[in-house]
Amino acid sequence: MTEGPPSVPPPGHPGPYAPSPAGPHAHPAPAGPYGTPTPYGPPPYPPPGAYAPPPSPGRRSRRGLWIGLGAAVLALALALCAGSLVVLKSYLDARNAASAAALDDKYSPIRQEKIEALLAAHTRALTERGEKAFVAPFDPTKKGLVAEQTSLYRNLSRLPLADVRFKYLTKSDFRPVGGGHEVDVTVAFVHRFDGFDLGPVEEWYRWTIVQTDKDAPLKVTRAGGFPEERKxxxxxxxxxxxxxxxxxxxxxxxxxxxxxxxxxxxxxxxxxxxxxxxxxxxxxxxxxxxxxxxxxxxxxxxxxxxxxxxxxxxxxxxxxxxxxxxxxxxxxxxxxxxxxxxxxxxxxxxxxxxxxxxxxxxxxxxxxxxxxxxxxxxxxxGNLTARAPGSHLLGEKETWVVEGFAEYLGHGRKPWLTSERTADSRAVIREIGQPYSLPGNLTWDQEDRVGYHYWLGHSAIGYLVERYGEQKMFQLVAEHYRSRKIGEVTQDVLGVSYEEFEKAWLAYLKAEVR
Incomplete structure (x- = not known):
C-alpha cells in the first residue's frame, strides 16, 4: 500500500495544496475562458466542519446592560410624562374654556350666535308666511310694539318681494338691565321688488334686544328706524x-x-x-x-x-x-x-x-x-350714481343736469319752450336780464327763482338735443351721474370744454328768448 503524505510537510517541501513551483520548467496554468485564474491561497474562513469551534468567551462588558436599563427607565418616564401632559392639557383647556366663557359673559353677555339665530328665524317666519312666529320675538307686554309688527307682517305679505332676509349689521355696547342685559342692534331688511328692482336693497332698523339672564330667550323691546333724525x-x-x-x-x-x-x-x-x-x-x-x-x-x-x-x-x-x-x-x-x-x-x-x-x-x-x-x-x-373717484363720498352732480334731464322727460321730450314754466321765466328775464351762466348748486334754491332755474336747466338739455342729438344728451347725463366732472364730460362727449358749451348755450338762449 502506498503511504500517505505526512500531516505537516517537511521544511522546503511543498504541501499538497501549495502552488505549482515557478521556474523555467514550470507550465503555466491553462487560461480559462475568463483569463488566467487567480492562484489558490489559504481560504478566508476555517475549514468546513460539522460545527465550528465557539469563540473564546473572554470578559463580557456591562455597557449594554446599563443602556438597556436606561432605555427602559426613559420609556417608562416618557409614558408617565405623556400621561401627565394629557392630564395637564385637559386641565388647561378646561381653564381656557372657562376663562373664555367668563370673558364672553362679561363682554358679550348676549351671544352673537343667538342674535343671528333670532334674525334667521324672523326671516323664515316672513318667507314661510308665519305671522305668529314673526311676532314672537317682540315683547308681548309691549302691546303697541306687537301691534306695529303685526301690521308690518301683513303689509309685507302683500308685496311682491324676493331675496328677503333680516341681516345683522352692528350693535351697541351692552347695558345691564335687571338681572340681564340689553343691546341695540342695527338690522338690515334686505329685499328686492320682483320685476322692478335691479338688485336687493336695504332698509335699516334699530332693535333693542333684551336677555333677562344667560339662559333666557331674546326679546325685542323696541323697534324703529336707523338712523334716527329729528332736527x-x-x-x-x-x-x-x-x-x-x-x-x-x-x-x-x-x-x-x-x-x-x-x-x-x-x-x-x-x-x-x-x-x-x-x-x-x-x-x-x-x-x-x-x-x-x-x-x-x-x-x-x-x-x-x-x-x-x-x-x-x-x-x-x-x-x-x-x-x-x-x-x-x-x-x-x-x-x-x-x-x-x-x-x-x-x-x-x-x-x-x-x-x-x-x-x-x-x-x-x-x-x-x-x-x-x-x-x-x-x-x-338713479342706479348710475357713483362715488367720487378715490372716495367713499358721492360725486357732486350739477343740479341743472339732474333737474333739466327730468324736466325734459317730464315734458314728454317736446321742445322746451312749450313748457308751462316759459311764461314766468320770460318775465324773470325781462326783470333781471339774461343769465350770465347756468345756475349753480349753491344758488339753485334761491327764493322765487326755483321754477326759473328748472326752466334754465331744461333749456340747456334742449340745446344739447338740438345741437348734438338726443343720444349725446343721454350719454352726457349718464357719464355725469357716474361721478365724472361736468367739464370732463363735455370734453369727452361733446368735444368742447365746459366754458365753450356754456357760452354757446347762452348765445342760443338769447336768440330763442328775446
Missing part, C-alpha cells in the same frame, strides 16, 4: 310705506307698483294708468338714448295725502316740503362694506302728493303725466 332734513329710508301705514293697498301695472295707504285705494286705481303711461314713455326714451347701462324694468311709487306726509316717507324733514313729488334713492345690499367702486344706489322710490293743487286737485291729466314722468326720470338713472 334736520335727512334721507333715512325709514319709514317705508309698509312701516308707516297700518294697512296698505297695492296696485300693480306692467311697469309700476303703487303702494298706498288703504284709504287711498281709489286714488291708486285712478292714477295707476297715468303712472304706467309715464313709465312706458321714459323707458322708451332710455332705450332710444342708446346708453349702455341697465335700467329698472319698473318703478315703485307711493301716493300720499299732503306735504307733511310727503316729507315723512323714507325720510325726515325739518320743515314742510314745497315740492309736489320726490324720488328717493335707497342703498343696495352691502353698501356699508363696499369699496369706493361699489354701487351706492340700489333703487329709487317715487313719492307723489295727490293733494297738490297744481297737478291734482286743480290740475289736468297732462300735468299729472308730466309729474310722473319727471320723478320716474330721476328713478330711471
Amino acid at each position: 334736520r332734513d335727512a334721507i333715512t329710508h325709514y319709514p317705508a310705506p309698509w312701516d308707516k301705514w297700518r294697512s296698505i293697498h297695492v296696485e300693480r301695472t306692467p311697469h309700476t307698483l303703487l303702494i298706498v295707504d288703504s284709504s287711498l285705494r281709489a286714488a291708486a286705481q285712478r292714477y295707476a294708468p297715468i303712472a304706467e303711461q309715464a313709465a312706458v314713455a321714459d323707458l322708451a326714451a332710455w332705450q332710444a338714448g342708446g346708453v349702455s347701462a341697465p335700467a329698472p324694468s319698473g318703478f315703485v311709487i307711493s301716493l300720499v295725502k299732503g306735504r307733511t306726509e310727503l316729507g315723512s316717507l323714507y325720510r325726515t324733514t325739518k320743515e314742510t316740503p314745497t315740492e309736489s313729488g320726490v324720488a328717493i334713492p335707497v342703498p343696495p345690499e352691502g353698501v356699508l362694506n363696499s369699496d369706493e367702486k361699489g354701487p351706492v344706489v340700489g333703487a329709487t322710490r317715487v313719492v307723489i302728493d295727490v293733494r297738490d293743487a297744481y297737478h291734482f286737485t286743480r290740475g289736468t291729466r297732462e300735468r299729472q303725466l308730466n309729474l310722473f314722468r319727471h320723478e320716474i326720470g330721476h328713478a330711471l338713472v
Whole structure:
C-alpha cells in the first residue's frame, strides 16, 4: 500500500495544496475562458466542519446592560410624562374654556350666535308666511310694539318681494338691565321688488334686544328706524310705506307698483294708468338714448295725502316740503362694506302728493303725466350714481343736469319752450336780464327763482338735443351721474370744454328768448 503524505510537510517541501513551483520548467496554468485564474491561497474562513469551534468567551462588558436599563427607565418616564401632559392639557383647556366663557359673559353677555339665530328665524317666519312666529320675538307686554309688527307682517305679505332676509349689521355696547342685559342692534331688511328692482336693497332698523339672564330667550323691546333724525332734513329710508301705514293697498301695472295707504285705494286705481303711461314713455326714451347701462324694468311709487306726509316717507324733514313729488334713492345690499367702486344706489322710490293743487286737485291729466314722468326720470338713472373717484363720498352732480334731464322727460321730450314754466321765466328775464351762466348748486334754491332755474336747466338739455342729438344728451347725463366732472364730460362727449358749451348755450338762449 502506498503511504500517505505526512500531516505537516517537511521544511522546503511543498504541501499538497501549495502552488505549482515557478521556474523555467514550470507550465503555466491553462487560461480559462475568463483569463488566467487567480492562484489558490489559504481560504478566508476555517475549514468546513460539522460545527465550528465557539469563540473564546473572554470578559463580557456591562455597557449594554446599563443602556438597556436606561432605555427602559426613559420609556417608562416618557409614558408617565405623556400621561401627565394629557392630564395637564385637559386641565388647561378646561381653564381656557372657562376663562373664555367668563370673558364672553362679561363682554358679550348676549351671544352673537343667538342674535343671528333670532334674525334667521324672523326671516323664515316672513318667507314661510308665519305671522305668529314673526311676532314672537317682540315683547308681548309691549302691546303697541306687537301691534306695529303685526301690521308690518301683513303689509309685507302683500308685496311682491324676493331675496328677503333680516341681516345683522352692528350693535351697541351692552347695558345691564335687571338681572340681564340689553343691546341695540342695527338690522338690515334686505329685499328686492320682483320685476322692478335691479338688485336687493336695504332698509335699516334699530332693535333693542333684551336677555333677562344667560339662559333666557331674546326679546325685542323696541323697534324703529336707523338712523334716527329729528332736527334736520335727512334721507333715512325709514319709514317705508309698509312701516308707516297700518294697512296698505297695492296696485300693480306692467311697469309700476303703487303702494298706498288703504284709504287711498281709489286714488291708486285712478292714477295707476297715468303712472304706467309715464313709465312706458321714459323707458322708451332710455332705450332710444342708446346708453349702455341697465335700467329698472319698473318703478315703485307711493301716493300720499299732503306735504307733511310727503316729507315723512323714507325720510325726515325739518320743515314742510314745497315740492309736489320726490324720488328717493335707497342703498343696495352691502353698501356699508363696499369699496369706493361699489354701487351706492340700489333703487329709487317715487313719492307723489295727490293733494297738490297744481297737478291734482286743480290740475289736468297732462300735468299729472308730466309729474310722473319727471320723478320716474330721476328713478330711471338713479342706479348710475357713483362715488367720487378715490372716495367713499358721492360725486357732486350739477343740479341743472339732474333737474333739466327730468324736466325734459317730464315734458314728454317736446321742445322746451312749450313748457308751462316759459311764461314766468320770460318775465324773470325781462326783470333781471339774461343769465350770465347756468345756475349753480349753491344758488339753485334761491327764493322765487326755483321754477326759473328748472326752466334754465331744461333749456340747456334742449340745446344739447338740438345741437348734438338726443343720444349725446343721454350719454352726457349718464357719464355725469357716474361721478365724472361736468367739464370732463363735455370734453369727452361733446368735444368742447365746459366754458365753450356754456357760452354757446347762452348765445342760443338769447336768440330763442328775446
